[in-house]
Amino acid sequence: MLLDYDRMGGLRVALLGFTALVAGFLLLPVVFIVLLSFGSSRWLAFPPPGWTLKWYQELFADPAWLDAALTSARIATMTAILAVAIGLLASFALVRGRFAGREILRGLLLTPMVLPIVVFAIAIYAFFLRLGLGGTTIGFVIAHTVLALPFAIIPIATALEGFDKSIEDAAIVCGASPLEARLRITLPSIRIGIFSAAIFSFLASWDEVVVAIFMASPSLQTLPVKIWGSLRSDLSPVIAAASSLLVGLTLALMLVTALLQRKFRT
Amino acid sequence: MSVETRRNFGTVRVPAGLNGLLPALILIMLFFVVPVLALLLRSVTEPEPGLQNYAALLGDGTYARVFFNTFLVAALVTIVTVLVAFPVAWMLAIMPSGLASIIFGIIILSMWTNLLTRTYAWMVLLQRTGVINRTLMTIGVIDQPLPLINNLTGVTIGMVYIMLPFMILPLVGTLRAIDPMTLRAASLCGASPFQAFRRILLPLSLPGVAAGGLMVFVMSLGYFVTPALLGGTSNMMLAEMIAQMVQSLLNWGLGSAAAFILLVVTMALYALQLRLAGARRMSGGI
Numbered sequence: 001m002l003l004d005y006d007r008m009g010g011l012r013v014a015l016l017g018f019t020a021l022v023a024g025f026l027l028l029p030v031v032f033i034v035l036l037s038f039g040s041s042r043w044l045a046f047p048p049p050g051w052t053l054k055w056y057q058e059l060f061a062d063p064a065w066l067d068a069a070l071t072s073a074r075i076a077t078m079t080a081i082l083a084v085a086i087g088l089l090a091s092f093a094l095v096r097g098r099f100a101g102r103e104i105l106r107g108l109l110l111t112p113m114v115l116p117i118v119v120f121a122i123a124i125y126a127f128f129l130r131l132g133l134g135g136t137t138i139g140f141v142i143a144h145t146v147l148a149l150p151f152a153i154i155p156i157a158t159a160l161e162g163f164d165k166s167i168e169d170a171a172i173v174c175g176a177s178p179l180e181a182r183l184r185i186t187l188p189s190i191r192i193g194i195f196s197a198a199i200f201s202f203l204a205s206w207d208e209v210v211v212a213i214f215m216a217s218p219s220l221q222t223l224p225v226k227i228w229g230s231l232r233s234d235l236s237p238v239i240a241a242a243s244s245l246l247v248g249l250t251l252a253l254m255l256v257t258a259l260l261q262r263k264f265r266t
Numbered sequence: 267m268s269v270e271t272r273r274n275f276g277t278v279r280v281p282a283g284l285n286g287l288l289p290a291l292i293l294i295m296l297f298f299v300v301p302v303l304a305l306l307l308r309s310v311t312e313p314e315p316g317l318q319n320y321a322a323l324l325g326d327g328t329y330a331r332v333f334f335n336t337f338l339v340a341a342l343v344t345i346v347t348v349l350v351a352f353p354v355a356w357m358l359a360i361m362p363s364g365l366a367s368i369i370f371g372i373i374i375l376s377m378w379t380n381l382l383t384r385t386y387a388w389m390v391l392l393q394r395t396g397v398i399n400r401t402l403m404t405i406g407v408i409d410q411p412l413p414l415i416n417n418l419t420g421v422t423i424g425m426v427y428i429m430l431p432f433m434i435l436p437l438v439g440t441l442r443a444i445d446p447m448t449l450r451a452a453s454l455c456g457a458s459p460f461q462a463f464r465r466i467l468l469p470l471s472l473p474g475v476a477a478g479g480l481m482v483f484v485m486s487l488g489y490f491v492t493p494a495l496l497g498g499t500s501n502m503m504l505a506e507m508i509a510q511m512v513q514s515l516l517n518w519g520l521g522s523a524a525a526f527i528l529l530v531v532t533m534a535l536y537a538l539q540l541r542l543a544g545a546r547r548m549s550g551g552i
Binding site for chain 2: 003016027029032043090105111118121122153227228231243246250
């Protein structure tokens with residue numbers, strides 16, 4: 001009875017124990033970093049000798065951190081908007097179009113997801129150096145949109161596949177123009193997919209390190225580049241404070257996703 | 267409504283549907299395909315036309331060690347990830363949904379947390395005076411701090427941590443798709459739990475394990491951040507070497523050639539994985 005939860009006996013205890021251990025392993029760095037950010041030891045002693053907010057004060061006192069966070073937010077927002085718009089158009093064509101080479105085109109659009117990021121990073125870095133786009137916001141947005149596109153296409157196309165097209169056709173029969181039917185019937189029906197696409201492509205840019213390391217200039221740094229630079233010089237607790245704020249943001253995103261999914265489903 | 271308008275919006279099955287693909291195709295061709303091809307070109311033209319960059323990479327012992335090390339780390343990470351992920355996915359597939367959603371929540375939290383944040387946490391946890399060494403010393407398991415960072419151990423722990431969600435989540439789907447009745451039938455026919463596991467559960471879940479494992483292997487091969495921060499200089503991986511060749515040594519010819527080797531290996535394995543998983547399922551069902 002290996003797939004019957006109620007009749008597994010001792011095996012269930014062992015497997016549940018192991019699962020709990022792995023869950024603890026997955027949770028450990030996240031919880032640890034948050035605790036560490038409130039610890040008073042500059043040398044990251046743990047458990048800390050006392051508790052303090054001074055790393056957060058140091059973080060907010062340094063305009064470079066805030067600047068990097070705002071740069072990241074700006075680039076990630078533009079990337080998400082572009083990736084969702086382009087991904088939406090492409091998904092309709094991929095799901096509904098019936099043309100030769102559809103599979104190949106789909107594969108091509110999803111390739112940036114599987115190609116090792118370092119290969120793309122040096123390729124686009126060299127390319128943008130020639131075009132004069134290195135270290136510019138527009139260069140960042142273009143490179144990140146390429147990387148985010150698969151993460152936009154997959155959820156939208158999946159949602160679109162699950163949508164019964166005859167509902168859209170019915171709206172057209174009832175007098176709606178095809179565009180109107182799409183905007184008012186189809187798009188609202190696949191909003192979970194669009195919303196997931198927006199979150200995933202935002203995160204794809206917000207968290208992106210490798211392309212950013214190559215593209216960054218002294219005047220244009222994203223948050224991951226700033227963290228990367230600090231990590232290479234020392235393991236200051238200020239990074240823990242910045243990291244904890246990122247964990248907070250992740251939790252907020254998860255909460256919003258869960259709430260919206262519940263709302264959409266009912 | 268005329269056929270013409272329907273055609274424009276791609277609602278009928280004609281190639282007009284291609285219009286929607288144009289922005290995506292322009293983006294990918296111009297800013298993905300062209301730059302990557304230009305890089306490939308550089309690998310055979312710099313510093314002079316010819317294959318000398320590839321000859322240098324494949325003929326030199328130092329580079330051979332990096333290639334070997336890259337495969338070793340990726341293989342080790344894949345094996346550990348599969349072994350750890352399987353029991354967890356198994357439990358997640360059958361446990362009550364309330365409990366399962368807590369575990370899923372933890373997995374998503376870890377997966378969505380900033381990559382550098384997670385790596386930073388492991389750097390602090392694993393260092394000589396870090397929590398793990400101190401705890402082990404306090405409870406008397408070891409007398410000397412273990413070298414857990416800047417070596418194979420550090421990279422493996424950090425990478426397995428990152429890869430686990432990518433293995434667990436698809437595997438839950440594979441295991442849920444197995445009909446529990448097949449196992450009940452086995453047990454009615456007198457199979458011991460071990461026999462049922464080895465002869466039924468394992469073979470039925472093998473396609474999922476193979477597809478997930480191959481994905482983890484492919485992702486590990488090209489990984490940059492975690493090996494660069496948790497690994498040591500003696501076991502450098504390919505992605506880090508490529509970045510160094512280009513960024514520090516400004517040797518674009520050699521760096522491009524190494525990048526192209528990584529690209530070919532990755533794409534070949536990816537094609538294999540698509541065949542294993544069934545192309546439709548792995549790309550999210552589209």
